[in-house]
Amino acid sequence: MAAADADVEYLDRPLVSQCFLEDRAYQTQLADAASKTHTLVCLPTGLGKTTVSCLVTAHRLAEYGGTSLMLAPTKPLVQQHADFYREALEVADDDIVVFTGDVRPDDRAELWESARIVMATPQVVENDLVGNRISLADVTHITFDECHRATGDYAYNYIAERYHADAEEPLVTGMSASPGGDEEEILTVCENLGLVEVEVMTDADADVEKHTYRTEVDWQHVDLPDDVLAIRDALNEVITERLTKLKELGVTNSTDPNMSQRDLNKIRAQLQRLINNDDSSGYKGMSAHAEVMKLRRATELVETQSVESLRRYFERQREQARSSGASKASQRFVSEPKVKEAMRLAESFDGLHPKFRKTRILLAETFGLEDGSRAIVFTESRDTAETLTEFLNESFDARRFVGQGDKEGSDGMTQNEQKETLDAFRAGEFEVLVSTSVAEEGLDVPDVDLVLFYEPVPKGVRSIQRKGRTGRASEGKVVVLIANDTRDEAFFWMAQNEEKQMEEELRSLKGMTSELESELSQESLGSFEESGGATDSATTAEEAAGDSDDDESADEGEAESDGQAGLDSFAGEREPSEESATEDGNAPDGDEDSDGVAAVAGTDESGVEIVADQRELDSTIARDLSKRDGIETRLETLAVGDYVLSDRVVVERKSVDDFLDTLLGEDRSMFEQVGDAVRNYARPVVIVEGENLYGKRNVHPNAIRGALASLAVDFGASVLFTEDERGTANLLDVIARREQEESDREVRVHGEKSNKTLDEQQEYVVSSVAEVGPVTARALLESFGSVEAVMTASEEELQEVEGVGPVTAQRVREVVGSEYAG
Numbered sequence: 156m157a158a159a160d161a162d163v164e165y166l167d168r169p170l171v172s173q174c175f176l177e178d179r180a181y182q183t184q185l186a187d188a189a190s191k192t193h194t195l196v197c198l199p200t201g202l203g204k205t206t207v208s209c210l211v212t213a214h215r216l217a218e219y220g221g222t223s224l225m226l227a228p229t230k231p232l233v234q235q236h237a238d239f240y241r242e243a244l245e246v247a248d249d250d251i252v253v254f255t256g257d258v259r260p261d262d263r264a265e266l267w268e269s270a271r272i273v274m275a276t277p278q279v280v281e282n283d284l285v286g287n288r289i290s291l292a293d294v295t296h297i298t299f300d301e302c303h304r305a306t307g308d309y310a311y312n313y314i315a316e317r318y319h320a321d322a323e324e325p326l327v328t329g330m331s332a333s334p335g336g337d338e339e340e341i342l343t344v345c346e347n348l349g350l351v352e353v354e355v356m357t358d359a360d361a362d363v364e365k366h367t368y369r370t371e372v373d374w375q376h377v378d379l380p381d382d383v384l385a386i387r388d389a390l391n392e393v394i395t396e397r398l399t400k401l402k403e404l405g406v407t408n409s410t411d412p413n414m415s416q417r418d419l420n421k422i423r424a425q426l427q428r429l430i431n432n433d434d435s436s437g438y439k440g441m442s443a444h445a446e447v448m449k450l451r452r453a454t455e456l457v458e459t460q461s462v463e464s465l466r467r468y469f470e471r472q473r474e475q476a477r478s479s480g481a482s483k484a485s486q487r488f489v490s491e492p493k494v495k496e497a498m499r500l501a502e503s504f505d506g507l508h509p510k511f512r513k514t515r516i517l518l519a520e521t522f523g524l525e526d527g528s529r530a531i532v533f534t535e536s537r538d539t540a541e542t543l544t545e546f547l548n549e550s551f552d553a554r555r556f557v558g559q560g561d562k563e564g565s566d567g568m569t570q571n572e573q574k575e576t577l578d579a580f581r582a583g584e585f586e587v588l589v590s591t592s593v594a595e596e597g598l599d600v601p602d603v604d605l606v607l608f609y610e611p612v613p614k615g616v617r618s619i620q621r622k623g624r625t626g627r628a629s630e631g632k633v634v635v636l637i638a639n640d641t642r643d644e645a646f647f648w649m650a651q652n653e654e655k656q657m658e659e660e661l662r663s664l665k666g667m668t669s670e671l672e673s674e675l676s677q678e679s680l681g682s683f684e685e686s687g688g689a690t691d692s693a694t695t696a697e698e699a700a701g702d703s704d705d706d707e708s709a710d711e712g713e714a715e716s717d718g719q720a721g722l723d724s725f726a727g728e729r730e731p732s733e734e735s736a737t738e739d740g741n742a743p744d745g746d747e748d749s750d751g752v753a754a755v756a757g758t759d760e761s762g763v764e765i766v767a768d769q770r771e772l773d774s775t776i777a778r779d780l781s782k783r784d785g786i787e788t789r790l791e792t793l794a795v796g797d798y799v800l801s802d803r804v805v806v807e808r809k810s811v812d813d814f815l816d817t818l819l820g821e822d823r824s825m826f827e828q829v830g831d832a833v834r835n836y837a838r839p840v841v842i843v844e845g846e847n848l849y850g851k852r853n854v855h856p857n858a859i860r861g862a863l864a865s866l867a868v869d870f871g872a873s874v875l876f877t878e879d880e881r882g883t884a885n886l887l888d889v890i891a892r893r894e895q896e897e898s899d900r901e902v903r904v905h906g907e908k909s910n911k912t913l914d915e916q917q918e919y920v921v922s923s924v925a926e927v928g929p930v931t932a933r934a935l936l937e938s939f940g941s942v943e944a945v946m947t948a949s950e951e952e953l954q955e956v957e958g959v960g961p962v963t964a965q966r967v968r969e970v971v972g973s974e975y976a977g
Contacts, residue, residue: 168210169217170245176206181356186210188354193327195302195345197334197355204330205236208298209243211328216246216271219324221295223272226311228301229558230255230276230570231577236300237274246271254279257570260790264288277310282772284317285781286790291321302329305347306340313778315348320782372633374647375517377509379458379638382500386457386465389497394450397443404429404440412454413642419447431850438852445484453497456536458641459610461508462501464538469498510609510636511546517607517634518551518587527604529580532589534609537567543609544589553587554579608635611647762787763895764902765887766799771808779884786888795831795906796839798887801894802903802922803837807872808883811845815852818862829870835906839872840890844883848876899930917942924970931958946971 164178185196185207198204212223225240227233237253240246252266254275260283267273267289283289291297297318305311318325329348334341345353379387394412401407406425409418423444429437449472456465469489476485488494514532521527532547534540540555547553556576557568568576580588637643762785767777769792776798781788796805807828809817817825832839849856866872877883894900903919920942922932938956939945945953945967953964 166210168213170213171210172243172245175243176209179203179206182206183210185354185356186214188352189328190214190326192352193325193348193350194352194354195329195331195334195341195348195350197331197353199332199357202356204300204332205239206243208300208328208330209240211326212240212272212296212298213244215296215326219295221293221324222267222270223296223298224280224291224294225272225274225298226277226280226300226314227274228277228304230257231573232300233274233276234570234574235577240272240274244272254283255570260286260288277314281310281313281778282769282790284314285767285772285777285788287781287787288790291318292323294318294322295324296326296328297322299327299329299348301331302344302348303331303334303340305329305344308775312347313782316782319349372635374635374637375513376637376639377513379509379641380506382504382506383457383462383508386462386497386500386504387454389493389500390450390454390457393491393493394447394454397447397450400443401426401440401447404436406440412451419444419451430852431847433850442482442484442487445482446488449484449488450494453494455642456538457501458638459510459643460534460536460539461511461542462504463542464536466501467538469501507546510638511543513636514543514607514609515547515550517605518547521605521632522551522586525604528583528586529603530587530605530607531603532587532607532609534589534591535612537591539609540589540591547587547589551587552585553589554585556588556590558591604632606633608633611635611637611643763891764789765891766791766793766902766904768793768797771797775880776808776884776887779881780887783888786891791904793904793906795835796828799902799904800887800891801838801898801900802905803900804840804890804894805832805836805838805905806840806842806887806890807832808842808844811843811848811851814843814848814862815854815859818854818858826865826870829866829872831906833870833872839870841866841872841874842877842883842886843874844877844879846878901930921945924967931956931963934958 165174166176166178166183167173181198182203185198188194189196189207189211196204196207198207208225212225215221216223225236227236233253233255237251241248241251244251250269250271252270252273254263254266254273256276256279258266258279263279263283267283280289284291291314297314299305299311299315302311305315315327318327327349329344329350331344334344341353344350391412395410398407398410398412398414401422402410404426406429407414407418407422423441426437426440426444429440431437453465453468456468472485473489476489518530521530532543534543537557540557544553544555554576555568556573576588579585635647637647764787765777765780766789767780769790771777772790777788777790780786793799797808798806800806807825809825814825829839829841845851849859863874866874875886877886895902903922905919917936918932921935924946934956935945935953936942939948939952950961950964950968953959953967954961
């Protein structure tokens with residue numbers, strides 16, 4: 156720990172390390188407010204949002220005990236927070252644990268039980284909650300860092316909903332320098348996280364102002380050289396030609412290659428309507444639209460990035476067009492003469508993109524004339540980050556900083572490589588960090604002398620995040636490079652307007668906190684009371700697919716009973732309802748397990764279990780199921796199926812597109828997967844999810860019917876239809892409850908390569924005979940003592956076991972004693 160500065164006052168609070176955190180009035184004011192209720196904390200980048208969260212965590216652990224959870228969107232940011240907390244708090248280092256995808260799920264479950272503070276990426280916590288590996292019941296404080304991400308289906312939203320339902324003493328803190336572009340976006344974030352108070356500090360606040368320095372923003376324009384313009388113009392000609400074809404289809408009135416993305420989206424929607432109306436021209440138009448999107452990406456790279464980035468993009472497109480199953484749009488893209496000409500011009504270009512040259516000049520001024528020591532260059536493209544780093548290393552000491560993914564076809568960085576690079580930058584081992592967006596949010600990079608935007612970003616949130624890398628401890632400078640007469644200019648003005656609007660909204664929120672409290676408390680926490688009951692989930696094949704060949708309607712009269720379960724037996728007594736919530740809006744407390752650990756809310760030992768494949772987490776189905784009363788979800792990497800609902804029922808889920816891809820020869824895996832399901836489970840089910848099965852693609856209805864018939868007749872699979880993920884979840888819910896509650900069956904995963912215990916293997920063998928089932932199998936084994944004794948027992952001896960009647964006993968003897976006919 157660094158020695159204390161005699162002129163600085165330090166905080167003295169429970170669990171806070173002595174002489175470490177400077178006593179700043181605005182931070183303690185924010186922390187004290189956030190300790191009282193669920194609060195959104197807005198503070199400019201670099202002014203210690205993490206310190207505020209740390210102080211709230213210390214207060215909650217000291218007052219309530221339990222566990223604190225802090226979530227951050229990237230692994231480097233998670234590790235950074237963990238390092239800070241270990242220094243700032245008087246908590247044993249081993250009690251502060253890091254959860255990322257690099258930690259095995261079983262290890263996370265074990266660490267969770269003993270940890271006081273958990274730092275994690277949201278996806279990992281989401282997976283552990285869905286997989287029932289952890290409980291939030293004892294979490295007394297949760298922090299959502301960079302909480303502006305809490306929109307759409309982002310994992311923050313699911314975790315917040317579970318937390319408010321499961322925790323006994325919940326407190327939520329959301330942190331962001333830029334929570335949204337307008338009041339509606341900010342309120343959406345608050346509602347999704349259950350925040351009821353907003354605390355805002357800006358640079359204009361007196362106590363904040365004395366801890367900040369002026370940041371100069373300079374927008375510098377560059378002109379593209381003729382060779383680069385020639386490449387762009389060749390690409391734009393092809394875009395114009397494709398838009399002309401789309402205009403002939405009546406889906407657009409413009410052929411401007413620079414039309415907005417919003418207008419392109421409208422064209423796509425119009426084409427989809429043509430397809431839905433069985434107009435074959437829609438398919439041709441959709442292929443042309445796909446070409447336009449590829450061409451637009453190419454022009455964006457040559458205009459705003461570099462010719463080298465464009466060259467790499469062309470090469471990836473060539474490889475894609477040569478691959479099996481390549482789309483016609485990809486093949487036409489690389490074979491189009493004008494695109495080929497653009498490729499040739501790019502290959503022969505040996506000059507510098509003007510942004511490369513300008514970047515070198517600005518860095519030379521910063522380090523030479525202004526005695527600077529460190530700079531960050533932000534770029535949207537990983538290709539640009541690599542090529543720019545190579546170029547700058549001719550004059551400076553530069554290193555790249557990119558994410559771990561590989562979306563752009565280039566090598567990413569491991570978490571260790573990212574950490575080592577940041578540590579070296581902090582230590583002054585090199586001058587220039589060339590980074591993609593991974594360093595935008597929250598990373599504690601050292602105060603730098605120059606932040607250079609290689610291109611403007613269209614979102615004000617991201618612009619604020621990037622600018623926050625400078626001006627923390629001394630005056631800083633921000634330069635934005637803009638290529639004239641390109642989309643750079645449009646993105647610049649979009650970000651400027653949104654950033655200005657955001658600042659105005661924050662000031663407005665700052666002045667109307669008391670008014671917002673009432674609105675947020677009703678909207679945010681009230682939204683967590685809602686639990687959607689099942690709606691109509693499955694229909695017949697023809698109804699779901701929209702086929703109208705059969706005009707005959709069902710008899711409206713009441714059907715006579717034939718001994719089968721009536722519709723009432725499927726009805727809502729087991730469906731989630733508003734009555735499951737308590738008066739305060741939270742779900743009922745989970746029962747205590749025998750070992751004193753609170754059970755995950757909504758589950759108990761006798762609840763229904765659904766096993767979901769890990770890969771199904773891309774959908775919302777497993778998350779939806781995990782929130783339902785009486786449902787316990789478990790995640791595994793399934794060798795067979797997507798969901799296991801009992802020892803005999805496995806479900807293969809296919810979207811309408813996946814199903815049609817099978818018929819078009821693009822993916823034959825469906826029949827193989829259903830074959831595996833049939834070999835391992837007695838009751839395989841195929842769910843086809845989505846709408847317009849017979850009209851979405853150019854596939855003859857009889858081909859679709861033939862595939863459905865094959866699944867049902869050749870494979871013996873039940874084929875059911877749902878409209879969307881919600882409908883699929885409802886259907887899985889109903890089947891699982893019928894299997895496990897009404898038929899008293901257990902969940903058994905078959906066809907996997909896991910090492911079962913000897914008992915489990917014996918139970919599996921016996922339960923598979925004549926569909927005895929696991930409960931009866933255990934009873935038989937307990938009675939006879941071995942698999943061999945069960946198999947050699949007479950019908951009379953079998954019937955002496957509870958649960959085995961004459962029919963079952965006869966079936967067992969028939970299966971065991973009959974000759975194999977081959």
